Amino acid sequence: MERRLTARGRERRRQLLDFATERFATRGYHSTSVTDIIEGIGVGKGVFYWYFSSKEELFLEILREAMVNLRKSQQDAIANEPDAVHRIEIGIRSSLAWLDTHRNLFALLEFAASEERFGPALRQGQEVAVADVARQVKKGMAEGRIRHGDPELLTHAILGVTNQLTRVFLHERGDKGSAIADDAVAFCLGGLLGQDKILSSALPHTTVR
Amino acid sequence: MERRLTARGRERRRQLLDFATERFATRGYHSTSVTDIIEGIGVGKGVFYWYFSSKEELFLEILREAMVNLRKSQQDAIANEPDAVHRIEIGIRSSLAWLDTHRNLFALLEFAASEERFGPALRQGQEVAVADVARQVKKGMAEGRIRHGDPELLTHAILGVTNQLTRVFLHERGDKGSAIADDAVAFCLGGLLGQDKILSSALPHTTVR
């Protein structure tokens, strides 16, 4: 949906984006109808379809914006840090900080992950960030600071930790983001740096029943 | 919804459960209508509402069954293992094995987590399992094997790793579960056992921009 918008038009579009974000996050995508949105703002239905060709397109726009935003905040945070391991740590911290101040958007990212039709857009957005972290992990390995392993897998492990802690402690329990950052970092760095022989020496004969 | 069911009735109920599980997992809860389900099986609509009072109840039933199933598989796996750390490892491995062979159900658990109305049922089911792992973590700390920290948070960190790796490598990429188990365990045990002073000595002056 491309249109030439005046200043007024851009304002209206933003209003739709913001209101819809809040509603999608608190009541869910499926439970929020287009009518809910336009009535919440107090405009006619034509307004909605003037700016967006469909409800799905609106959601994708919110999603895109959120991911660009998060990524930018990560990039800014690590910009001047040369050390690979330190970059990873700062990346974790900045992600948690962002997720803390954008809980609405976290809810939408979570939803998008569970919906077949939004999966591709989500994956596409995360791809770059994942590759970025994976590169740092690889560098850390080359320097002998991070134990050997699949960099991409380790990256996803980190992502899993931050996501889960965000969901449970920030989203469900409403904790402050700063309260879990140290623990998240400690766990992830422990997982990355590791201890050789955790498996083989300390815990022999490991099998799944 | 309680009914006295004959053998035939129990079979029909199972058929509905199984078919709906498959459809919910592949096409999503919202995109699967009751009509889809009964037409897929080839019965009238009354059949559905004979066995379940609503679509939501059917889903909750699937959810409950899945969680009981997963939990049972974990319990069986760790039953004869006394060592706390080893129990955690086996727990991770058995979870991954279960998620590997029940990918349908993983998708449903993911969906349920993102839907306000199914959140409570999900949390209720996970609560016991989380408390269980947390107890092992605590024990490991008391024994001086696991570094000090919030046991529940560490438990969720583990959960986050297994979930994310399952989603990305099993669900999206279709890898074999056994291929990631070692890495998942290594990361989690590294995160639990940790290295003292990771933060304070190796990486001083850490701040978020």
Add this chain to the structure above:
DNA sequence: GTGGTTCTTGACCAGTCAGTCAAGAACCAC
């Protein structure tokens, strides 16, 4: 076979939804 229970049918209902469109208002450049 009789009577009661379990199970099945499918038309039907009331409501909701995303999306359309003809009409016109507001704004703006000239």
Add this chain to the structure above:
DNA sequence: GTGGTTCTTGACTGACTGGTCAAGAACCAC
């Protein structure tokens, strides 16, 4: 003011939804 563009209105459409229900078939115990 004129003409063109941007923006807004809200009634309307057609599709689809979860759920109901009266009727009857199938099954079973006696």
